[in-house]
Amino acid sequence: MSEIKTRFAPSPTGFMHIGNLRTALYSYLLAKSQGGKFVLRIEDTDQVRHVDGAEQVIIDTLKSTGIEYDEGPYIQSERLGIYREYADKLIESGHAYYCFCTPERLESLKDEKGIGGYDGHCRTLTQEDIQKNLAEGKPYVIRQKMPDSGTTSYVDEVYGEVSIDNSELRDQIMIKADGYPTYNFCHVVDDYLMGITHVVRGNEYLTSTPKYCLLYDAFGWERPHYVHLPLLMGKDADGNVSKLSKRHGAVSFQDLIGDGYLPEAVVNYIALLGWCPKDSNQEFFTIDELKKSFSMEGLSKSPAVFDYEKLKWFNSEYIKKMPDDEYGKIVMPILEKIFSDNINIGKLSELLHGRLITFGEIGERTEFVLKRLDMDNSLYINKKNKTTPELCKQILNECLPLLENLESWDNDSLFALLKEYSASSGIKAGAVMWAVRIAVARQGITPGGATELMEVFGKNESIERIKLAISEL
Numbered sequence: 022m023s024e025i026k027t028r029f030a031p032s033p034t035g036f037m038h039i040g041n042l043r044t045a046l047y048s049y050l051l052a053k054s055q056g057g058k059f060v061l062r063i064e065d066t067d068q069v070r071h072v073d074g075a076e077q078v079i080i081d082t083l084k085s086t087g088i089e090y091d092e093g094p095y096i097q098s099e100r101l102g103i104y105r106e107y108a109d110k111l112i113e114s115g116h117a118y119y120c121f122c123t124p125e126r127l128e129s130l131k132d133e134k135g136i137g138g139y140d141g142h143c144r145t146l147t148q149e150d151i152q153k154n155l156a157e158g159k160p161y162v163i164r165q166k167m168p169d170s171g172t173t174s175y176v177d178e179v180y181g182e183v184s185i186d187n188s189e190l191r192d193q194i195m196i197k198a199d200g201y202p203t204y205n206f207c208h209v210v211d212d213y214l215m216g217i218t219h220v221v222r223g224n225e226y227l228t229s230t231p232k233y234c235l236l237y238d239a240f241g242w243e244r245p246h247y248v249h250l251p252l253l254m255g256k257d258a259d260g261n262v263s264k265l266s267k268r269h270g271a272v273s274f275q276d277l278i279g280d281g282y283l284p285e286a287v288v289n290y291i292a293l294l295g296w297c298p299k300d301s302n303q304e305f306f307t308i309d310e311l312k313k314s315f316s317m318e319g320l321s322k323s324p325a326v327f328d329y330e331k332l333k334w335f336n337s338e339y340i341k342k343m344p345d346d347e348y349g350k351i352v353m354p355i356l357e358k359i360f361s362d363n364i365n366i367g368k369l370s371e372l373l374h375g376r377l378i379t380f381g382e383i384g385e386r387t388e389f390v391l392k393r394l395d396m397d398n399s400l401y402i403n404k405k406n407k408t409t410p411e412l413c414k415q416i417l418n419e420c421l422p423l424l425e426n427l428e429s430w431d432n433d434s435l436f437a438l439l440k441e442y443s444a445s446s447g448i449k450a451g452a453v454m455w456a457v458r459i460a461v462a463r464q465g466i467t468p469g470g471a472t473e474l475m476e477v478f479g480k481n482e483s484i485e486r487i488k489l490a491i492s493e494l
């Protein structure tokens with residue numbers, strides 16, 4: 022077989038749905054796993070739905086996910102002449118025809134439910150009728166002439182054979198009255214002209230593909246391979262699943278990034294939503310590893326369910342693995358926005374590194390640093406360390422002057438000081454650490470121990486919080 026070539030052909034809607042991103046990814050991986058080429062084509066012939074700046078969203082998303090196109094972006098609205106030229110060829114060969122039917126007539130063909138196809142009325146117009154209508158400037162569309170009988174089938178790489186009775190096919194519009202082509206027509210022309218060997222896309226096109234096959238046949242072109250992908254589903258509150266949509270959570274790549282997910286984690290997770298490696302249980306993949314491992318045999322035809330918990334897990338693992346400098350580049354600006362100079366945000370960032378699930382939760386996770394939270398003295402009770410509010414009060418009272426006298430306020434010095442106090446007082450180190458940690462944090466679960474937190478707070482705030490705790494105990 023000649024070199025494989027795939028494409029991603031999104032409509033510019035202004036956001037990148039996760040399902041579309043997965044289509045792009047699989048299409049890209051299929052080409053790259055076999056040393057082929059990948060094309061980007063923007064399908065913007067639906068002018069009503071056009072959104073300004075939407076192309077850039079697509080380009081930016083591909084860039085940040087590492088999906089690199091070798092050709093394009095081709096823009097369909099810049100290729101209108103080409104589609105018209107190919108539509109004319111089909112008129113000439115008798116596979117397409119002018120249709121001058123008025124909107125009123127088309128409306129009258131619909132049943133009570135508003136459903137109705139075209140009845141082929143203009144199929145039989147004579148050359149004279151056509152020339153006369155054109156000369157009068159009557160609006161028209163160009164329709165594909167479907168065969169009246171027989172069946173059309175193709176073999177999808179994922180779903181197997183798909184077959185349809187030609188009598189069920191309506192004469193669909195190829196070129197609209199405004200001169201713009203329909204998706205149904207122009208994507209076929211483009212896929213052919215761009216040399217696409219494998220069409221990878223969502224399975225909503227599975228059953229309309231016979232119509233596209235008929236276009237290939239009418240032109241005498243070799244049909245491409247079709248790889249339709251199952252829908253992405255979301256889990257509903259009642260335990261059922263339905264097409265992944267906003268009510269399940271963030272569904273666009275942009276929203277996920279906005280919620281603090283890493284592009285690499287998103288790509289890794291969605292790669293596994295409908296595909297799995299052949300002979301391994303490998304879960305972590307860089308895009309380069311995916312390029313090596315991907316194959317069509319690993320694709321599944323059962324709908325994949327998007328699991329936000331699993332994505333969170335991937336993301337937290339990716340954050341943990343980030344080198345400190347890369348991690349700092351993302352986290353420090355967020356912390357700088359939240360905190361004033363008094364807080365040691367370098368240390369805080371370090372404490373959060375192994376513990377964050379997304380970057381979006383930094384505000385919530387550090388609220389106890391920003392504010393002195395209301396707290397309950399029962400937090401001082403800890404069975405393992407045998408602490409009580411009374412014992413904690415004693416510890417804090419005795420440590421306060423020692424801390425006030427401490428010159429260098431860093432984790433090591435603070436740790437040494439509390440250890441020494443524990444030794445001289447005979448109170449277990451665990452109890453001392455517990456009392457101080459609760460007093461400064463004012464909450465039970467913290468990213469880091471007593472002395473690390475005191476380094477984050479700095480001397481003044483730590484002392485103030487301990488004094489406040491004593492007064493409350």
Ligand code: GLU
Nearest residue numbers: 030031032064208221222
């Ligand atoms: N523009 C179409 C869509 O976004 C592309 C379908 C295809 O890949 O052929 O659904």
